[in-house]
Amino acid sequence: xxxxxxxxxxxxxxxxxxxxxxxxxxxxxxxxxxxxxxxxxxxxxxxxxxxxxxxxxxxxxxxxxxxxxxxxxxxxxxxxxxxxxxxxxxxxxxxxxxxxxxxxxxxxxxxxxxxxxxxxxxxxxxxxxxxxxxxxxxxxxxxxxxxxxxxxxxxxxxxxxxxxxxxxxxxxxxxxxxxxxxxxxxxxxxxxxxxxxxxxxxxxxxxxxxxxxxxxxxxxxxxxxxxxxxxxxxxxxxxxxxxxxxxxxxxxxxxxxxxxxxxxxxxxxxxxxxxxxxxxxxxxxxxxxxxxxxxxxxxxxxxxxxxxxxxxx
Numbered sequence: 001x002x003x004x005x006x007x008x009x010x011x012x013x014x015x016x017x018x019x020x021x022x023x024x025x026x027x028x029x030x031x032x033x034x035x036x037x038x039x040x041x042x043x044x045x046x047x048x049x050x051x052x053x054x055x056x057x058x059x060x061x062x063x064x065x066x067x068x069x070x071x072x073x074x075x076x077x078x079x080x081x082x083x084x085x086x087x088x089x090x091x092x093x094x095x096x097x098x099x100x101x102x103x104x105x106x107x108x109x110x111x112x113x114x115x116x117x118x119x120x121x122x123x124x125x126x127x128x129x130x131x132x133x134x135x136x137x138x139x140x141x142x143x144x145x146x147x148x149x150x151x152x153x154x155x156x157x158x159x160x161x162x163x164x165x166x167x168x169x170x171x172x173x174x175x176x177x178x179x180x181x182x183x184x185x186x187x188x189x190x191x192x193x194x195x196x197x198x199x200x201x202x203x204x205x206x207x208x209x210x211x212x213x214x215x216x217x218x219x220x221x222x223x224x225x226x227x228x229x230x231x232x233x234x235x236x237x238x239x240x241x242x243x244x245x246x247x248x249x250x251x252x253x254x255x256x257x258x259x260x261x262x263x264x265x266x267x268x269x270x271x272x273x274x275x276x277x278x279x280x281x282x283x284x285x286x287x288x289x290x291x292x293x294x295x296x297x298x299x300x301x302x303x304x305x306x307x308x309x310x311x312x313x
Contacts, residue, residue, distance in 0.1 A: 134196030145185035147260035269305035
């Protein structure tokens, strides 16, 4: 085991426990740093003390030559900078060799959005008479109705959803937030919880291990085996319904989150209220979608601005 290896796992633990990074971000750091450590070993750099700025510069250059997107190269550079800074604090490096690397900021793409009409078509596509249709519509309504991240959607438990009060409770990196639920989402969830989820849960009853998995924390959305649905599982169902409607192939779960923000702001919602619902740390992130001068309470914002806050007549 090299010194790289001895520093790598403690660093990831530090990111998880001290910086409380999400699982998705941790996975990205692990992949990026593993690739760099493999490069370092190939160059016979067995420990950080042998590293010089030109090694890092060369490595970043190879990423560009491989045709990596500017955002991907920037992410690699950020991962290396953070890792080396940690190693400096551990006394294994005198200076962070990534400090000298300057990269152009990646150009910001316009967010992909669906129109209100496209969203309504998508939410109406699942068959409300089938168990799968009940689940799919409940998930789509909840995703668009709250603007949550896909990771937050699949991690929802039954106790997080308060249908009578009309809100969901979310927690990310130990930070809690409350997001209103519209009437359409409430009714879709009620139907799923009464008639859809019990059918999915039965699939887990024949296997004690599966039963324990399904009931752990009372996962809200289940797959055909009675287990918590995965990110990949939701991607598949989203793509299936989108293809039926000939919606853009580039549609992702994040598209619905972005559309939630844009539609709210276009209907007069206050930027900071939408920022709070989305869980954005920086209001500038939310302001990408629109700008509104109105000042309303979060519940007023939601009721007035979300296209599906009230039941259609």
